[in-house]
Amino acid sequence: MTDMSYAPETSRSNTGKIALRWGLYLMLGLFALFYLMPLFVMITTSFKSLEEIRTGDLISLPREVTFDAWRTAWSQACTGIQCEGVRPFFWNSVLIAIPAVFISTLVGALNGYVVAQWRFRGANLFFALMLFGCFIPFQVVLLPMARMLGLMGLAGTIPGLIYVHVIYGLGFTTLFFRNYYVSIPSELTKAAKVDGAGFFRIFWSIFLPLSLPIIVVTIIWQFTQIWNDFLFGVSFSQAGTQPVTVALNNIVNSTTGVKAYNVDMAAAIIAALPTLFVYVVAGKYFVRGLTAGSVKG
Amino acid sequence: MTKWLEENTPKLVLAPSFVIVLIFVYGFIAWTAWVSLTRSRLLPRYEIDGFIQYSRLFESPRWDTAFSNLFVFGFLFIVIAMILGLTLSILLDQNIRTEGAIRTIYLYPMALSMIVTGTAWKWILNPGLGLEATVRGWGFENFTFDWLVNPDMAIYTIVVAAIWQSSGFVMALFLAGLRSVDQEIIKAAQVDGIPTWRVYTAIIIPSMAPIFLSAFIVLSHLAIKSFDLVIALTGGGPGYATDLPATYMYAMAFSRGDIGQAASSAMVMMMVVFTIVVPYLYSELRSKND
Numbered sequence: 001m002t003d004m005s006y007a008p009e010t011s012r013s014n015t016g017k018i019a020l021r022w023g024l025y026l027m028l029g030l031f032a033l034f035y036l037m038p039l040f041v042m043i044t045t046s047f048k049s050l051e052e053i054r055t056g057d058l059i060s061l062p063r064e065v066t067f068d069a070w071r072t073a074w075s076q077a078c079t080g081i082q083c084e085g086v087r088p089f090f091w092n093s094v095l096i097a098i099p100a101v102f103i104s105t106l107v108g109a110l111n112g113y114v115v116a117q118w119r120f121r122g123a124n125l126f127f128a129l130m131l132f133g134c135f136i137p138f139q140v141v142l143l144p145m146a147r148m149l150g151l152m153g154l155a156g157t158i159p160g161l162i163y164v165h166v167i168y169g170l171g172f173t174t175l176f177f178r179n180y181y182v183s184i185p186s187e188l189t190k191a192a193k194v195d196g197a198g199f200f201r202i203f204w205s206i207f208l209p210l211s212l213p214i215i216v217v218t219i220i221w222q223f224t225q226i227w228n229d230f231l232f233g234v235s236f237s238q239a240g241t242q243p244v245t246v247a248l249n250n251i252v253n254s255t256t257g258v259k260a261y262n263v264d265m266a267a268a269i270i271a272a273l274p275t276l277f278v279y280v281v282a283g284k285y286f287v288r289g290l291t292a293g294s295v296k297g
Numbered sequence: 298m299t300k301w302l303e304e305n306t307p308k309l310v311l312a313p314s315f316v317i318v319l320i321f322v323y324g325f326i327a328w329t330a331w332v333s334l335t336r337s338r339l340l341p342r343y344e345i346d347g348f349i350q351y352s353r354l355f356e357s358p359r360w361d362t363a364f365s366n367l368f369v370f371g372f373l374f375i376v377i378a379m380i381l382g383l384t385l386s387i388l389l390d391q392n393i394r395t396e397g398a399i400r401t402i403y404l405y406p407m408a409l410s411m412i413v414t415g416t417a418w419k420w421i422l423n424p425g426l427g428l429e430a431t432v433r434g435w436g437f438e439n440f441t442f443d444w445l446v447n448p449d450m451a452i453y454t455i456v457v458a459a460i461w462q463s464s465g466f467v468m469a470l471f472l473a474g475l476r477s478v479d480q481e482i483i484k485a486a487q488v489d490g491i492p493t494w495r496v497y498t499a500i501i502i503p504s505m506a507p508i509f510l511s512a513f514i515v516l517s518h519l520a521i522k523s524f525d526l527v528i529a530l531t532g533g534g535p536g537y538a539t540d541l542p543a544t545y546m547y548a549m550a551f552s553r554g555d556i557g558q559a560a561s562s563a564m565v566m567m568m569v570v571f572t573i574v575v576p577y578l579y580s581e582l583r584s585k586n587d
Contacts, residue, residue: 107313123307137570142547142559144325144562199303199307250418280405287469
């Protein structure tokens, strides 16, 4: 902690200090309002009737709370020609995210374990290649991937999207585990080898039990990335297999009928709930993933 | 046989990922680079025909808008997000009792999909019923705020939404940096009676140079890849006033059926990313191996 309260008394009086303190809290509070305002507006709008939205203003509380917009958003709103709300697409996202997160985390753990603990010639090159792969703009693989999925018979399917998310998630999962395992002394692996333990045995009984924090970080990172993905979802899905982000965008930007802002907001909150929930219950790990993804070494 | 297997297990475990990365990252980049040199339209063709797609690209007014938008958007987004993030982190670093809660509030937008962010801001900024109507309702009859539908200003709505989404993350980066500065030096400076703001400007902030660099890398990477936010907030409009290279590429690939243009614009995007990221990664990897 940068503990500034230990600063020696200067000429500044006590009242001045208290005023400064209040100013500080006021500024922090104003910034908090800036960040909370959109969420507040989304929530209140979703509980208003269209009539009230047309007559009232943005930041007033709903005069009459109605759940109609939520019901419509969940099961009736139109995403193009289909009018089943976001529900089917929400489940698509679940079906895509769970296996993709699981597979990419598992493979990333094994890769990281090899790169960090079983160094051989070329392992560093492999890691460098993977690391560069994390940074490519995905536009550069979009066209060949579309053709490849077509050749594999996976175009427009949920397994196809799982496949894509696993492949382009591997760079980061490998990076996370590699950076974690690098800090474990290699003597541990050597001693275990002397005792006759093999590659998988060492991984299973020594490394995995130590890995809980990094597993949580990786799962949260991957889940957030995949759930919030739009580019792959919109490029590689078709009418029935779209993830929830694509469905949300279709609802909001559909040109037919009256603009139902309350339904848009309810649908947006539904699409945001899983990742918000993860953030609220495991924020610490979420932040750790974010900073681990950017500050390496 | 078992001995060979035992010795080579690590390589065998790595092999599938290695092959996947070679094909799906580097092979695919090569494919896109190749196609960007052909006359491909609706279907890819493989006869190389020089840089025709690139000259078409740089003659296209739409690409011109998209490419200069990237620099306007990227510059404002990176600079403001960094200043805001640094300010917030310093404010939060003053022994704030409710720091945990405030940090949670500042950072939650980062957990949202850009589509959700875009949807929310699209509603707030829409002139008919949003912020403009609300402020008018308060009695300011002449208040206008039509950035979202004004071709000259629409790009700034994307800047605002992007900053709202990512500045909390910059704050988290800087806060971690502030906390990792050697506390002994700070204590010594305080004992010497150096004022707090001088401690920040002379000691703490200069020692965080690497954090500024990572924040810059991450933000510029986010800026170049920005696609979802534009699609959800403005759809690239009005007209194509808020197109970015990412939306241009997508439009060419999937709605205009112009694969050659899509490939060449993707290659330009990759070159922009690499001129920023490659020197950084290179120095990171070097310093690690030393």
